[in-house]
Amino acid sequence: MSVQTEDIQITTSNGETMGGYLALPEGDGPHPAVLVFMEIFGINDHIRDVTRRVAAEGYVALAPDYFHRTGPGIQLAYDDAGMARGMELLGALVANEMISDARDAIAFLRSRDDVVGAKIGAMGFCIGGHMTYLTACETDIAAAASYYGGGIAAPEGLGGGASTVSRTPGIQGRIDCYFGGQDAMIPSPQVDAIRSALDAAGTTHEVHVYADADHGFHCDQRATYHEASAKDAWRRTFELFGSTLRA
Numbered sequence: 001m002s003v004q005t006e007d008i009q010i011t012t013s014n015g016e017t018m019g020g021y022l023a024l025p026e027g028d029g030p031h032p033a034v035l036v037f038m039e040i041f042g043i044n045d046h047i048r049d050v051t052r053r054v055a056a057e058g059y060v061a062l063a064p065d066y067f068h069r070t071g072p073g074i075q076l077a078y079d080d081a082g083m084a085r086g087m088e089l090l091g092a093l094v095a096n097e098m099i100s101d102a103r104d105a106i107a108f109l110r111s112r113d114d115v116v117g118a119k120i121g122a123m124g125f126c127i128g129g130h131m132t133y134l135t136a137c138e139t140d141i142a143a144a145a146s147y148y149g150g151g152i153a154a155p156e157g158l159g160g161g162a163s164t165v166s167r168t169p170g171i172q173g174r175i176d177c178y179f180g181g182q183d184a185m186i187p188s189p190q191v192d193a194i195r196s197a198l199d200a201a202g203t204t205h206e207v208h209v210y211a212d213a214d215h216g217f218h219c220d221q222r223a224t225y226h227e228a229s230a231k232d233a234w235r236r237t238f239e240l241f242g243s244t245l246r247a
Contacts, residue, residue: 002026003055005048010064012104019065019073020105021048023055030116032245033060033109035102035141037124037131039219040086041076042067046221047125054123057238059245060115064105066098066131078222090127094159095134102135119143121241125218126150129177130164133194136175137167143244144175145237148183148215153190153197168197174204176240178233180213180226208236 004024009017021043025031034054038047043063054061067074070092076082102122109115119142124132129149134157136144151158153165175198179191191209198205210217210229217226218233 003052005052005055008062010104010108013100013107016068017072018068018101018104019043020108021051021063023051023061024114025055025058025060029060029114031058031060031114032117032241033062033112033115033120034241034245035105035109035120035122035124035132035135036061036063037122037128037135038063038065039126039128039216040090041078041082042071042074042086044075044077046078046219050125057241059121059241060109060112062105062109064101066093066101068101069097078219093127095157095161095164096159098131098134098158099138102131102139106139106141117245119245119247121145121245123147123237124149126216130158133175133177134158134164134167136173137164137170140172142173143240144171144173145233145240146175146177147218147233148179148186149177150185150215153193165194165197168194168203169201171198171201171203171205174240174244176206176208176236178218178229178236179207179209180215180217180224180229181209181211182213183215185215206236208233 123145129146213226213229214224
């Protein structure tokens with residue numbers, strides 16, 4: 001399926017400007033919509049590719065730039081310099097600001113004539129996986145796919161305050177989480193804590209751990225790319241979106 005793409009600017013509820021990358025599926029629509037939350041490397045070539053792939057599955061796809069306050073428009077490479085700069089930007093994130101960005105991105109999608117219904121999905125990678133989980137906790141999105149979301153089970157949330165895992169009872173839709181069994185950045189006790197919180201909250205969810213996969217297993221531009229795990233997680237993600245956003 002061919003897609004149309006556009007770099008956009010969203011005026012936020014605070015009067016700021018948040019950039020984004022929008023991909024539209026073929027056909028007049030309307031179509032269901034999905035947020036694509038970036039890694040610490042910004043809306044780079046990989047995230048743009050993922051956003052186009054989501055659109056090719058038949059969804060209006062939006063990758064919002066939640067670095068717009070401190071590093072607007074940044075696109076980093078998967079190298080030491082990119083990692084160092086990305087970690088700086090990660091350290092400046094504040095949960096309440098990220099929640100506000102998510103709400104503004106959802107409102108943008110719902111305002112579009114080519115988006116059908118009120119049900120919105122979200123997916124994200126690394127800190128974007130964390131952002132996906134946080135968005136599921138604090139908004140009414142219907143479906144979330146969190147890929148190796150780091151820091152979800154940390155004692156404090158981004159920028160301090162309530163931890164993200166403690167917000168789990170706020171999830172209204174379904175969430176699926178994908179982790180790598182070889183991921184030293186998200187050790188198994190943290191995965192267990194997320195699974196336990198979801199179980200305790202009665203959230204509709206699945207937690208998948210790919211035994212042979214490491215952090216970043218979905219990104220085919222990283223040395224840790226694990227094709228089998230990436231393909232399985234993608235399949236599960238669009239089964240999730242198909243069963244919720246198209247219902």
